[in-house]
Amino acid sequence: MITFPNAKINLGLNITERREDGYHNLETVFYPVQIKDALEIVESKMLSFQSSGIAIPGNPESNLCLKAYHLLKKDYDIPPVSIHLHKHIPIGAGLGGGSADAAFFVKLVNQHFNLSLSNEAMMEYARQLGADCAFFIENKPVFAFEKGDRFEPVQVDLSAYVIVLIMPPVHVSTAEAYGGIKPAPASRPLQELIQLPVTEWRHHIKNDFEINIFKHHPIISNVKNALYKAGALYASMSGSGASVFGLFKQTPNLKHLELQHQMYLSV
Ligand SMILES: C[C@@](CO)(OP(=O)(O)O)[C@H](O)COP(=O)(O)OP(=O)(O)OC[C@H]1O[C@@H](n2ccc(N)nc2=O)[C@H](O)[C@@H]1O
Numbered sequence: 001m002i003t004f005p006n007a008k009i010n011l012g013l014n015i016t017e018r019r020e021d022g023y024h025n026l027e028t029v030f031y032p033v034q035i036k037d038a039l040e041i042v043e044s045k046m047l048s049f050q051s052s053g054i055a056i057p058g059n060p061e062s063n064l065c066l067k068a069y070h071l072l073k074k075d076y077d078i079p080p081v082s083i084h085l086h087k088h089i090p091i092g093a094g095l096g097g098g099s100a101d102a103a104f105f106v107k108l109v110n111q112h113f114n115l116s117l118s119n120e121a122m123m124e125y126a127r128q129l130g131a132d133c134a135f136f137i138e139n140k141p142v143f144a145f146e147k148g149d150r151f152e153p154v155q156v157d158l159s160a161y162v163i164v165l166i167m168p169p170v171h172v173s174t175a176e177a178y179g180g181i182k183p184a185p186a187s188r189p190l191q192e193l194i195q196l197p198v199t200e201w202r203h204h205i206k207n208d209f210e211i212n213i214f215k216h217h218p219i220i221s222n223v224k225n226a227l228y229k230a231g232a233l234y235a236s237m238s239g240s241g242a243s244v245f246g247l248f249k250q251t252p253n254l255k256h257l258e259l260q261h262q263m264y265l266s267v
């Protein structure tokens, strides 16, 4: 059985306080985008994992798909599977690709082995695999808070826009990004700001990681400026970076950016 885990972008990201458990409370709007991996499981004599496409740093044993398998195996008598992941979502991009794989793996096993898990039960497993994993269970736009794993519905529809995603040739680790942050309460609630017209967002909606990450990786802020210059109505780094997205009314001409960076269109 095969599934296609997709990426997310963050529309605004406020890091509001440091928590006792070492994590941070945050406020963001998660929005799914159509850049996808392919993830397949086949029943097999032995548990195995292999990947193709973009190389995944680290030991395959620590891949989130295997972690998700072992987590479910504790509670359910699932047989061994052979897992194949074709990686297309850029890594260290702030696009949540690893988290999407983990959450889609839980959904795939639930479906293939008829575990009859509710979405809420799958979200509980996903929360144990990473802070932004739970979002990918329902995989629809939400306002997220606490560790980024509690949700409220939000009305936001970007289907009238072309979403352009640029991945500069730098990787930013999530831990590095949080390390440079001084948490502070947001001056206005993101839930309120996201209801403003998209043309107003650039004056009000921010990503708290940008200041510090832009200082260390000016190439990322150059991409953001280039997107505004090309006519973006709103542009921002996604999550902890390094990818940057722009919202356009029409597909822009970005030939000059395409030469230096990887570019993806989600229309
Ligand atoms: C920053 C965000 C914003 O959407 O996404 P990415 O840009 O990485 O995709 C998320 O908070 C990333 O969530 P996720 O990537 O699942 O984080 P985890 O694997 O659980 O944690 C990695 C590390 O990030 C830090 N962390 C993560 C989430 C959070 N609310 N507070 C934190 O301080 C912790 O240092 C933790 O050890």
Ligand SMILES: Nc1ncnc2c1ncn2[C@@H]1O[C@H](COP(=O)(O)OP(=O)(O)O)[C@@H](O)[C@H]1O
Residues within 6 Å of the ligand: 056, 057, 058, 062, 063, 064, 065, 085, 090, 091, 092, 093, 094, 095, 096, 097, 098, 099, 101, 102, 172, 174, 240, 241, 242
């Ligand atoms: N299935 C996976 N896909 C990508 N990365 C994974 C996966 N499993 C574990 N990882 C680890 O998670 C790290 C960050 O993953 P990713 O979710 O792609 O980035 P980001 O948090 O910036 O969105 C990688 O450096 C990698 O070591």
